[in-house]
Amino acid sequence: MNGNVKNNPLKKVLQIRGMGQVLTVTVGLIILCIVFGIINPTFFSFRNINNLLRQIAPILLIGIGQSYVLITGNIDLSIGSVVGMSTMISATLMTHGMNPWLSVIITLICCIAVGLANGLLVAGCKLPPFIATLGTMTIARGIAQIANGNYNTDSIGAAAEGFRNFFYYGRFLGIFSTVWIAIVLWVIFNFILSRTRTGRHIYAVGSNPDAAKLSGVSILGTTTKVYVVASICSCIVGLTQCASAGMGAMDAGNSYELYAVAASVIGGVSTLGGQGILLGTVIGAAIWGVLQNGLQFAGAPVAIRNIVIGVIVVLSVLLDVVVRGGKKIKIQKNK
Amino acid sequence: MEEKERPVVEMEHITKIFPGVVALDDVSFELRKGEVMALLGENGAGKSTLVKILSGVYTKDEGTIKIDGVDVGDVTPQSARKHGIAIIHQELNMCRHLSVAENIFLGRELSKHGILSSKEMEKEAERILSSLKIDISPSTIVGDLPVSKQQMVEIAKALSTNARILIMDEPTSALSDKEINELFRIIRDLKEHGHSIIYISHRLEELKHIVDRVTIMRDGHFITRADFSSLSMDQIISYMVGREIKEKFPHVETPVGETVFSVKNLNAGKMVRNVSFDVRKGEILGIAGLMGAGRTETTRAIFGVDPKEGGNIHLDGKEIVIRRPKDAIKAGVVLVPEDRKKDGLCTKLSIRENIALPNLDMLSDKASVIHSRKEHKMVGDAISSLSVKLSSAEANAASLSGGNQQKIVVGKWLARRSRVVIFDEPTRGIDVAAKVEIYNLMNRLKENGIAVVFVSSELPEILGMADRIAVMCDGEIKGFLQRGEATQEKIMALATQFEKKIVEVEL
Structure with a gap:
């Protein structure tokens, strides 16, 4: 019956859920790149593109985390604070002479604990996710501040050279290591979301938790997993920031949770749950990065950049609401 | 006595057709001043549809509605209120976080120069409640009251709009024996003051305490109307059921x-x-x-x-x-749930994903990676064995008709050896x-x-x-x-x- 579809690779790609929105924003991204390229030809220089990719990578990582959470129909406001917590804990440990890799492991464990707490509060205690993660957001920021006695840390020192190269300065095939980390994690998390049982459960919980439960899906388990993924992604971003600065800053990752929402929704992830793919998050993060980078290149002040990005976020969601709103009316007519 | 016999509501030859179903077929109904009329019938007999037409939720397709002997044409929710018709809902419709007085005056708040006159509203609410001999303070938050008292607030709310025809749909289902006695006392009180009540209930045992007459419906038809005292319980049941079995x-x-x-x-x-x-x-x-x-x-x-x-x-x-x-x-052990929209389907996901959802353990390997080929085969088998009509298994589950949606919900479970x-x-x-x-x-x-x-x-x-x-x-x-x-x-x-x-x- 649908052999026709199977034989046509293009159609098969188009059939993937949410691909329509991704293609639309991809066109937008290409147009943006062309415009910035015309304004300033050095936009397309290898050097700038390489820097641009390194700017996009952290947004993509937190975007992956937030997309996971949004697809279950929840939200994670603690992402930015966990970034700060990760930076401060790892930097503090290293300035006290701990082996960088051991520090990384301890930091990861601390961050995962926040993710577990989020999952238990939201799915176990049935708190509204906005409130629960608002609480953990404040707590995590407090931990970031208390880690080094309410001061930013000193330099993490020469012993951490390997750490700094691994997370930020190193290159492989000419591309910065941060970008490679983002790519590897994206591939892993995209595979989990699109090809495994856990991934399918994530969509089912976001689409209809009652039906998912009656189909044997564990709501608590699935919700906890997505919050843990978000905390892992935030932790990695915090480590890259620590590696980049060579020290820990208490306000690292400020507002990142909202940048993550922006990257997700520009890429077509629905804040209502059940919809979105990580390919969209890539495009969303790229649009974010290109706008930042391109507007900076074009000489626009920070204030203008913020306004433009804000407008883009609202427009992309508005577009989505208009498109889906139209569909809803159709379905009702069919009944 | 003359006055008492006077019908306040006369519904004649009422017909209502929903797509594919004749919900009411030439039904007549009469309610007199100061009486309690029980409206009886099985689930789906058309009782709710009938009272919804009287209260303006639905419009009739045919027939006439007379109130106080005057043909009123189609009833709208607004004109129902004007005629003094009010429904006491089975699921209480109240704002749980507001006070009793605020609920009673919801949507018609008294105000002076744009400022709410809370005191006057509380006083008026107090007056209505005490006229019903209900002991509730108007400033109590409705959510803090037990269900029985909430129901009484709802009755008070209806009376505050000068309702004289009250429709009660299964009012006793959530009440304890004491509370039922209290409710029946209020109903008798209302009756004495000339209010007319349409009383819908499955609890036939209770009817004898308050009901004057009964109207029995079945399958959207009017069956009989009689004085309650002239019928035995067995007669009432046989009037209610005797449903024609048309389907094979x-x-x-x-x-x-x-x-x-x-x-x-x-x-x-x-x-x-x-x-x-x-x-x-x-x-x-x-x-x-x-x-x-x-x-x-x-x-x-x-x-x-x-x-x-x-x-x-x-x-x-x-x-x-x-x-x-x-x-x-x-x-x-598997369950095909009652409410397929709420419990059965993930409507934002595709038909394929819905069918596969409870069976992912069978479709995936040890690392929990889903085998796409196995999945397509299972979904294809389920769809063909249930003869679901669809354009593609990738379509949204929400796009299917009710019957096909139900088949998908059933199909989810067939692939397992349940x-x-x-x-x-x-x-x-x-x-x-x-x-x-x-x-x-x-x-x-x-x-x-x-x-x-x-x-x-x-x-x-x-x-x-x-x-x-x-x-x-x-x-x-x-x-x-x-x-x-x-x-x-x-x-x-x-x-x-x-x-x-x-x-x-x-x-």
Whole structure:
């Protein structure tokens, strides 16, 4: 019956859920790149593109985390604070002479604990996710501040050279290591979301938790997993920031949770749950990065950049609401 | 006496057609001043549709409505209020966070220069409440009141709009005996003050305490109207049921084997009390009962959706423990839930994803990676064996018609080697052709030795398909009937065996 579809690779790609929105924003991204390229030809220089990719990578990582959470129909406001917590804990440990890799492991464990707490509060205690993660957001920021006695840390020192190269300065095939980390994690998390049982459960919980439960899906388990993924992604971003600065800053990752929402929704992830793919998050993060980078290149002040990005976020969601709103009316007519 | 006999509402030749269903066919109804009229009938007899037309929720297709002898044409919610018609809803419609007075005046707040006159509203609310001899302070938050008092607030709210025709839909279902007495006192009070009441209830036992006359409906038709005192309980039941069985049911005889599934002394809250039943190989066990009898609650407790307070479940002679739906599915007990939009389908996901959802354990390897080819095969098999009409398995589940959606919900479970399939109202809201396909499917399961539990509110359907029928009322199984001996009257007699909440000496 649908052999026709199977034989046509293009159609098969188009059939993937949410691909329509991704293609639309991809066109937008290409147009943006062309415009910035015309304004300033050095936009397309290898050097700038390489820097641009390194700017996009952290947004993509937190975007992956937030997309996971949004697809279950929840939200994670603690992402930015966990970034700060990760930076401060790892930097503090290293300035006290701990082996960088051991520090990384301890930091990861601390961050995962926040993710577990989020999952238990939201799915176990049935708190509204906005409130629960608002609480953990404040707590995590407090931990970031208390880690080094309410001061930013000193330099993490020469012993951490390997750490700094691994997370930020190193290159492989000419591309910065941060970008490679983002790519590897994206591939892993995209595979989990699109090809495994856990991934399918994530969509089912976001689409209809009652039906998912009656189909044997564990709501608590699935919700906890997505919050843990978000905390892992935030932790990695915090480590890259620590590696980049060579020290820990208490306000690292400020507002990142909202940048993550922006990257997700520009890429077509629905804040209502059940919809979105990580390919969209890539495009969303790229649009974010290109706008930042391109507007900076074009000489626009920070204030203008913020306004433009804000407008883009609202427009992309508005577009989505208009498109889906139209569909809803159709379905009702069919009944 | 003259005055008392005067009809306030006369509805004549009322016909209402919904797409595919004639909900009301030439129904007439009369309500006199100062009387309590019981409106009786099975689920789906058309009682609700009739009162919704009177209160302006629906518009009639044909017929006339006269109020105080004057033809009023089509009633709208606004004109219903003007004529003094008010419904006391079964599910109370109140803002739980607001006070009693605020609820009573909701939408028609008294104000002066744009500022609310809270004191005056409280005073007025106080006056209405005390005229009903209801002891509630107008400043109490409605959510803090027990259900019975909330109901009285709703009555007070209706009276505050000068309602004189009150429609009460199952007002006693959530009340204790004491509270029912209080409600009946208020109803008698209202009657004395010349208010007319339409009283809808399945609790036939209670009617004798307040009801003057009854109107009985069945299948959207008017059956009879009579003084309550002139009818016996058995007569009322036989008027209510006697439903014409138009459809042919594809029942098949299968030799009955050993017990496959047995539930013993299951308890889960007020709606599931000491429920015990067996289902044997090759039989369909029907569970009949009126709305709110506890049938859906029973299926949910068995399946592990709601917590159990006690009881054992045996499958093929071995005890199984079901704490979550996942345990039930693993053991081979599956549930096709009543509300397919709410509990059955993930409407934002594709048909393929919906069918695969409970079966992902079978479709994935040890690393929990889903095998796309296995998945497509399972989905293809399910779709063709259920003959679902669809453009593509990738389409949204929401895009299907009700009947096809239901088939998808059923199809989710067919791929598994289940031992017990529980259907809760599987044919509600789907067309005749789809119904027959669901029936055939139940037969196929039965022939394959699977225990089938079939919950339905439709008596003809239960009589037509089930080999044995358990009848529930008030959260208990009141009796079992064999296929040969079961009749609509017998089922209804069991289904209305409510606990007597009213103490007889009370009058």
